[in-house]
Amino acid sequence: MSATGWFAVRAPLSPRRKLILGVVSFVLPLLLWCGVSYLPFVWHPQVLVTQAGDVEYFEPGMRMDRAVFDEEVVAMKEAGQIPPAGEPANPVYLPAPHEVARAFYTAFTTEPEQKDAPWLHESLWHSMKIIFWGFLASSLIGVPLGILCGTYSAIARVNEPFIEFFRYLPAPAFGALAVAILGIHDGPKIAIIFIGTFFQQVLVISNTTRKLDFGLLEAALTLGTKRLRLITRVVIPGILPDLYRDQRVLLGWAWTYLIVAELIGTSSGITFFITQQARYQHFDNVYAAIAMIGVIGLGIDLLLAWLGRHLFPWDRSQGKH
Numbered sequence: 597m598s599a600t601g602w603f604a605v606r607a608p609l610s611p612r613r614k615l616i617l618g619v620v621s622f623v624l625p626l627l628l629w630c631g632v633s634y635l636p637f638v639w640h641p642q643v644l645v646t647q648a649g650d651v652e653y654f655e656p657g658m659r660m661d662r663a664v665f666d667e668e669v670v671a672m673k674e675a676g677q678i679p680p681a682g683e684p685a686n687p688v689y690l691p692a693p694h695e696v697a698r699a700f701y702t703a704f705t706t707e708p709e710q711k712d713a714p715w716l717h718e719s720l721w722h723s724m725k726i727i728f729w730g731f732l733a734s735s736l737i738g739v740p741l742g743i744l745c746g747t748y749s750a751i752a753r754v755n756e757p758f759i760e761f762f763r764y765l766p767a768p769a770f771g772a773l774a775v776a777i778l779g780i781h782d783g784p785k786i787a788i789i790f791i792g793t794f795f796q797q798v799l800v801i802s803n804t805t806r807k808l809d810f811g812l813l814e815a816a817l818t819l820g821t822k823r824l825r826l827i828t829r830v831v832i833p834g835i836l837p838d839l840y841r842d843q844r845v846l847l848g849w850a851w852t853y854l855i856v857a858e859l860i861g862t863s864s865g866i867t868f869f870i871t872q873q874a875r876y877q878h879f880d881n882v883y884a885a886i887a888m889i890g891v892i893g894l895g896i897d898l899l900l901a902w903l904g905r906h907l908f909p910w911d912r913s914q915g916k917h
Contacts, residue, residue, distance in 0.1 A: 626693065633692035640684035650677035659685055691880040699884035703869075709876055716869055720888065723854055723865035726782060730789025730857070731850045735843065738797035743839075745798060746805020747813075747831055756802065759795050767792035767853055771860040780861035788857035793850050800842050808834045837904070837911035844900050851893050 602613070609617070631638050643665040648654035651668050665682060672679035686692075691699075703716045714722070745752040767788050774784030808831060816830045832839075858867035866885055873881040904911075 629693055632690070633686065636684035640686055642685045642687055643682035644685035645680055645682045647681040649680035650675075651680050654680050659688060688877055689879050691883060695880040696883045696887065699878075699880040700888070703881050703884050708869075708872065710872055713872060714868070716866075716885070716888075719864075719866045719869040720892070723858065723867070723889075724892070726785050726857065726865060727789060727847075727850050727854060729782075730786040730853075731793060731847055733786065734790045734794040734797055734846075734850075738794045739801055739839070739843075742798045742801025743805050743827065743831060743835075745802035746808075747827065752802060756799065759798050763795035763799065768856045768860075771856075775861050782864070784860045785857040785864070788860060789850050789853050792853035792857075793846055796849060797842075797846050800846065801839060804838045804842055805831060805835055807838070837908040840900075840904050840908065844897055844904075847900075848893065848897065851889065854889070 641662060642659045643662050645654050645656055645658040645660070645665075648656060649672055651672065654668070662684075665680065669679040708715060741755065745755055770791055771784065771788065774787040778784045778787060812830055812834055813826070816826055821830065854865070855867050855870075858865045863871055866889060870882050870885050873879070873885065
């Protein structure tokens, strides 16, 4: 097989092939969703009643299991009464793609059903602030500590055994304690984002720091570089591109803790919007809100990747995938 073929091992792809494969990665699941939504023979376990006939408890717009509907049709025919009519349908919790696409617009333009509830854009902005402050606090402590642990074995031995233990503790388990200490508003939510990313951050960054060529450290020490200058002039510049990529990955982890964090104390942010829409069975809005989280997260990651290529043009690993 050619070294530049589609399945060449670790070979860089051309910009055109990157674009094609990137589009395909989204098109394939979308086609599957369309098949499930629009093709009755794929998966339509329910029936949407269009005419109730003589069935007393049937109403137009009602969804029910196909087996129950078929039983009522047979019963009405045997009794010489008007049978109900309906069309294949999926459960209400699985809206079609066009319904979710419409909800992307209407969710921003439709007033919340609950009085004084925030609009979607207000909920999204609130969630992004929770992510920002939680991850910023985590990074201000985790990045320096991770670099120190990766550089000095004694510091690593003092910190990493406990951090290894603590990282296995689920962050949501500290929800009640965070509320007791920080109150019921944004404090405990930021704390959960912090707990969920800090301990992982220290270990990931320390491991990245250890990958720095030890020869560089030896040369710097031989030339008389002191401890602080060793960190600022040798270690940090040497790991900066990898450190930047680590932060991009860890920021994604922060987003995964968002929903759990916002359920602690008073419900807020995008979680509050999702919960309210699910309560009124507006699942098209639920899917739209979940998709918006993905779009925002992916958009931020692509922006950071683009910025990284300009900040670290010497990094050969940039843009290879």
